[in-house]
Amino acid sequence: MPHMKEYDYGSAIRAGFDYLLSEYPEVFVMGQGLWSPWYVGNSMTDLDKIYGTDRVIDTPVSELACTGAGVGASLAGMRPVVVHPRIDFMLYALDAIVNQAAKWSHMFGGQAHPRVTVRGIINRGGEQGAQHSQALHSWFAHIPGLRVVMPATVADARDLLIASVLCDDPVVFIDDRWLYDLKGELPAPKELDLRAQGPVVVREGVDITLVASGYSTQLALEASEVLLEEGISCEVLDLRVIAPLDPAKVIRSVSKTGRLVAIDGGWRTCGLSSEILAQVVEHVPPNSMKANCVRVTLPDAPAPTSRVLEGLYYSSIEDVVAAARSCARNG
Amino acid sequence: MLGDLKDPGAYQAPLEISGRDPGLLVDLLRTMMLSRMVEEHLADQRREGTIGGPVHLGIGQEAIAAGVSQFLRSSDRVFGAHRSHYHALALGTDFKALFAEILGKETGLSKGMGGSMHLWDEPRGFYGSVPIVGGTVPLAVGAALAAKLQASDAISVSYLGDGACEEGVVHESLNLARVLDAPTVFVVENNLFSSHMHISLRQPSDSTARFAVAHEIPFEVVDGNDVLAVADAAGRLIEQARSGGGPGFLEAVTYRWLGHVDWRADIDVGVARSESDLKQWRLRDPIARLRAALEAVGQWSPEEDKELERELSESIEEAWSQAMDDPWPSDEALLKYVYSSEGGA
Numbered sequence: 001m002p003h004m005k006e007y008d009y010g011s012a013i014r015a016g017f018d019y020l021l022s023e024y025p026e027v028f029v030m031g032q033g034l035w036s037p038w039y040v041g042n043s044m045t046d047l048d049k050i051y052g053t054d055r056v057i058d059t060p061v062s063e064l065a066c067t068g069a070g071v072g073a074s075l076a077g078m079r080p081v082v083v084h085p086r087i088d089f090m091l092y093a094l095d096a097i098v099n100q101a102a103k104w105s106h107m108f109g110g111q112a113h114p115r116v117t118v119r120g121i122i123n124r125g126g127e128q129g130a131q132h133s134q135a136l137h138s139w140f141a142h143i144p145g146l147r148v149v150m151p152a153t154v155a156d157a158r159d160l161l162i163a164s165v166l167c168d169d170p171v172v173f174i175d176d177r178w179l180y181d182l183k184g185e186l187p188a189p190k191e192l193d194l195r196a197q198g199p200v201v202v203r204e205g206v207d208i209t210l211v212a213s214g215y216s217t218q219l220a221l222e223a224s225e226v227l228l229e230e231g232i233s234c235e236v237l238d239l240r241v242i243a244p245l246d247p248a249k250v251i252r253s254v255s256k257t258g259r260l261v262a263i264d265g266g267w268r269t270c271g272l273s274s275e276i277l278a279q280v281v282e283h284v285p286p287n288s289m290k291a292n293c294v295r296v297t298l299p300d301a302p303a304p305t306s307r308v309l310e311g312l313y314y315s316s317i318e319d320v321v322a323a324a325r326s327c328a329r330n331g
Numbered sequence: 332m333l334g335d336l337k338d339p340g341a342y343q344a345p346l347e348i349s350g351r352d353p354g355l356l357v358d359l360l361r362t363m364m365l366s367r368m369v370e371e372h373l374a375d376q377r378r379e380g381t382i383g384g385p386v387h388l389g390i391g392q393e394a395i396a397a398g399v400s401q402f403l404r405s406s407d408r409v410f411g412a413h414r415s416h417y418h419a420l421a422l423g424t425d426f427k428a429l430f431a432e433i434l435g436k437e438t439g440l441s442k443g444m445g446g447s448m449h450l451w452d453e454p455r456g457f458y459g460s461v462p463i464v465g466g467t468v469p470l471a472v473g474a475a476l477a478a479k480l481q482a483s484d485a486i487s488v489s490y491l492g493d494g495a496c497e498e499g500v501v502h503e504s505l506n507l508a509r510v511l512d513a514p515t516v517f518v519v520e521n522n523l524f525s526s527h528m529h530i531s532l533r534q535p536s537d538s539t540a541r542f543a544v545a546h547e548i549p550f551e552v553v554d555g556n557d558v559l560a561v562a563d564a565a566g567r568l569i570e571q572a573r574s575g576g577g578p579g580f581l582e583a584v585t586y587r588w589l590g591h592v593d594w595r596a597d598i599d600v601g602v603a604r605s606e607s608d609l610k611q612w613r614l615r616d617p618i619a620r621l622r623a624a625l626e627a628v629g630q631w632s633p634e635e636d637k638e639l640e641r642e643l644s645e646s647i648e649e650a651w652s653q654a655m656d657d658p659w660p661s662d663e664a665l666l667k668y669v670y671s672s673e674g675g676a
Contacts, residue, residue: 028480054479054480055480057511059507060503060506060507060510062503062504062506062507064469064499064500064503065468065469065472065500065503065504065506065507066469066503066507067469068466068467068468068469068470068472068473068500068504069469069470069472069473069476069504069507069513070473071469071470071473072408072410072458072467072469072470072471072472072473072474072475072476072477072487073473073474073476073477073480074473075408075458075459075470075473075474076408076458076473076474076477076478076481076485077477077481078477078480078481080473095463095466095500096466096469096470099461099463099466100461100463100466100467100470104459105668105669105670105671106444106668106669107441107444107445107449107461108441108442108444108445108449108451108459109439109441109442109443109444109445109451109660109664109668110442110444110667110668110671111441111442111451111453112451112453112458112459113671115671144669145669145670147670167671168671169670169671195670244670
């Protein structure tokens with residue numbers, strides 16, 4: 001087996017940018033903090049020094065204008081990536097993402113291609129509170145015209161970024177600072193066609209299906225280890241691309257196991273977990289189901305700051321284990 | 332402050348045209364007349380109910396796009412807003428395709444998917460108009476930044492109104508264009524009104540050029556109903572942007588003869604909009620002022636004017652009836668354009 005350097009998730013994102021900037025002159029990156037590790041961890045280190053500050057642009061504090069500029073540059077032949085070091089602040093840019101990027105292909109009869117990638121980083125915990133914590137992927141997944149990508153592994157962190165930027169549609173690429181230290185091997189970069197990417201089974205099992213994305217996939221994988229020791233065999237699906245969502249593998253897996261736990265780092269109401277349950281209810285025959293579906297999500301409340309409440313707020317491996325255990329015992 | 336530029340009784344005299352190329356002036360007259368007559372036709376059809384959706388008409392404001400477009404190339408990137416028929420027409424957009432779009436036909440500028448408020452004509456450099464106020468302003472800056480990164484001498488034009496200047500994104504965009512040296516010419520069509528409200532009720536000053544000052548962007552303020560004043564100022568700002576001098580800001584003061592949307596004058600619903608002002612502004616007509624100047628020096632005659640009007644009217648009628656007969660989008664159009672058909676690399 002050829003030697004492969006071990007990477008972490010953050011440096012894999014950087015490897016994706018490195019590949020894109022070196023192979024594609026039409027790629028450029030703009031956003032706040034790109035010249036500083038303070039904002040973006042190790043995911044952009046020294047790219048400005050290698051590719052120049054005109055292609056790796058640290059911008060004024062203007063989320064909306066910068067994202068809109070990314071949309072406009074993409075219409076004029078570029079493949080821009082607009083980086084938002086915290087998705088909370090990216091909400092200023094909703095017009096450019098939701099009204100503009102998502103609509104221009106449809107609204108102009110397929111003639112406009114706003115092929116911008118908007119990278120929003122989920123950066124939560126650490127007693128940062130309600131406006132430094134949000135995971136809003138479900139919102140973006142609700143909008144037709146956007147592709148929403150949530151890498152959960154080191155290889156996906158790089159290869160799904162490359163696929164997003166090379167795709168001719170607007171992509172919201174959401175990575176999670178809680179994954180940045182995740183280690184993994186990184187084979188040679190792949191140019192994947194994003195349209196062909198979707199959920200994958202990352203662990204096969206027979207008793208219960210765990211469906212997750214992004215950081216929640218890691219929770220599901222770790223919980224599945226604990227559950228295996230208890231004799232519960234979990235099939236774990238990593239959604240990877242949550243919009244447009246291809247539910248086929250989820251449906252197939254739940255049809256087989258008859259049990260579903262949907263794990264999501266967002267809120268419960270009208271969230272990604274709701275959509276997963278809806279797909280299962282619509283497509284899995286009721287007589288295949290052995291237990292009620294279960295969700296592990298944030299409670300419907302803003303993030304607290306106090307460490308005691310924060311511990312209650314975020315889902316843990318134990319929460320996933322407990323949910324799966326109760327689901328497995330039912331029916 | 333705008334001073335007499337906003338006085339409806341001022342600037343009604345024929346334009347000063349000495350030393351100008353008469354051929355060019357007649358072209359400008361023709362561009363403005365086409366725009367006027369196309370929009371008058373749209374007003375009629377909207378009133379009769381043939382057009383199902385809203386139309387935002389720019390009758391009375393034709394000189395601005397006509398003057399600016401004189402210096403634009405098809406490689407430039409022009410972005411409009413809700414009131415943008417005439418921005419596209421001034422670039423040479425086929426008015427039959429505009430009609431078809433407004434009627435929701437497959438042969439329209441946006442394949443019948445956009446209607447009046449969402450126009451696209453990339454071959455002529457028209458990169459889209461949308462009705463979210465200020466929505467395309469940062470897009471124009473991005474397209475200009477793209478030109479810079481592509482080492483092209485293309486520029487962007489962002490058409491916006493005095494109302495859009497109250498949107499935060501406009502200020503972000505001016506700042507961004509300036510610090511990135513993105514060759515964008517911001518053209519503020521200051522018609523003194525947002526949808527219904529006079530600028531004096533919305534801003535502490537009636538001139539939006541103060542925002543250019545704040546961002547250290549070179550600017551000019553002109554009578555927007557003087558096509559030559561607009562052209563001269565636009566020519567300078569466009570040349571500056573094209574040659575690497577960064578963004579520019581043109582404030583062109585004008586007035587719309589019709590209300591915010593559709594065919595009515597909206598005297599009764601516009602706050603501080605009056606019959607007497609409108610009457611005076613109609614005398615400050617950009618077309619009549621150029622026509623009178625040309626006639627005074629024997630470069631144009633009432634007969635030629637009638638003939639042009641007849642010719643335009645015929646081609647408008649013909650284009651309209653073709654557009655009416657054109658096919659509707661097929662049912663699959665509802666879903667097929669949501670994502671790019673060409674896909675990824």
